[in-house]
Amino acid sequence: MSELVVVRPGPLTTVQDLGRHGVAHLGVPRAGALDEPALRAANRLVGNEPGTAGLETTLGGVALRAVGRVLVAVTGAPAPVRVDGRPAAWGAPVVVPDGAVVEVGPATDGVRGYLAVAGGIAVPPVLGSCSADLLAGLGPAPLTAGDRLPVGTPPPYRARPELVPLPAPPTELVLRLRLGPRADWFTPEAVARLGRDGYRVSATGNRVGLRTEGPPVARAREGELPSEGMVLGAVQIPPDGQPVVFLADHPTTGGYPVVGVVPAADLAAAAQARPGTPVRFVPLRGR
Numbered sequence: 001m002s003e004l005v006v007v008r009p010g011p012l013t014t015v016q017d018l019g020r021h022g023v024a025h026l027g028v029p030r031a032g033a034l035d036e037p038a039l040r041a042a043n044r045l046v047g048n049e050p051g052t053a054g055l056e057t058t059l060g061g062v063a064l065r066a067v068g069r070v071l072v073a074v075t076g077a078p079a080p081v082r083v084d085g086r087p088a089a090w091g092a093p094v095v096v097p098d099g100a101v102v103e104v105g106p107a108t109d110g111v112r113g114y115l116a117v118a119g120g121i122a123v124p125p126v127l128g129s130c131s132a133d134l135l136a137g138l139g140p141a142p143l144t145a146g147d148r149l150p151v152g153t154p155p156p157y158r159a160r161p162e163l164v165p166l167p168a169p170p171t172e173l174v175l176r177l178r179l180g181p182r183a184d185w186f187t188p189e190a191v192a193r194l195g196r197d198g199y200r201v202s203a204t205g206n207r208v209g210l211r212t213e214g215p216p217v218a219r220a221r222e223g224e225l226p227s228e229g230m231v232l233g234a235v236q237i238p239p240d241g242q243p244v245v246f247l248a249d250h251p252t253t254g255g256y257p258v259v260g261v262v263p264a265a266d267l268a269a270a271a272q273a274r275p276g277t278p279v280r281f282v283p284l285r286g287r
Helices: 036-046 188-194 264-271
Strands: 003-008 014-016 054-058 062-067 070-076 081-083 086-088 094-096 101-104 112-117 148-150 173-179 199-201 209-213 234-236 244-246 258-261 278-284
Touching (some): 003 101, 036 070, 036 112, 036 264, 101 112, 199 278
Parallel strands (some): 173 278
Antiparallel strands (some): 003 062, 003 148, 014 054, 081 101, 199 209, 209 244, 234 244
């Protein structure tokens, strides 16, 4: 069996697939790739099934030594790719010979990159997923230098695309917002302003949630809710009034009111929005 040996782990590189489903009632978050389309694209380029486990990098890339010949593809945040120091393709299949080092450099745009390898990262699944969950501590730990990642058996040959189109990282993050279930905890003017006022992506966000900075969202009532269920894309308003958009590692319950929920289709862009990126919420009414 082939392996990938971690030479340089980067600031935060984790194993991710499409996450854990059907276990929220046990208090287990979904986890999984923050930019699902990018992971699916990388897997398609190397002939894997869409949900095969790969690597999610954060801003600084990763470097891996191949033990055995492997086929990889890098998508998500654009970044330089090199094999033993020679430039290689981003967003296309790349052969890495036995003993060679494939390096994904710092992202030139966006935040999170995805490296898929034919056969997938074959770590043991936990509750049906190989994903690292940084909030619950499930799945494999973030990569460190010297880690050895087993690679599964490559899939039977099938026609693979040379390129898979993906949108560029956002210069403005536009998030649709289905109001509720606790929009009545905020003044009508505050909800209206949420769709008018400008926000920016905060540097304090992570895989749990995208934090924003801007005008505080004013409440219509005091106190806090008893803890209730939280879903992917929920926009929670903590006491400081700054909206937080829950991402893949979000908690399954919370006590701060949720003004609305961002559709899952908008969250891939949120995964690629760098700190300082303008954010615009677009409330959806009557849906």
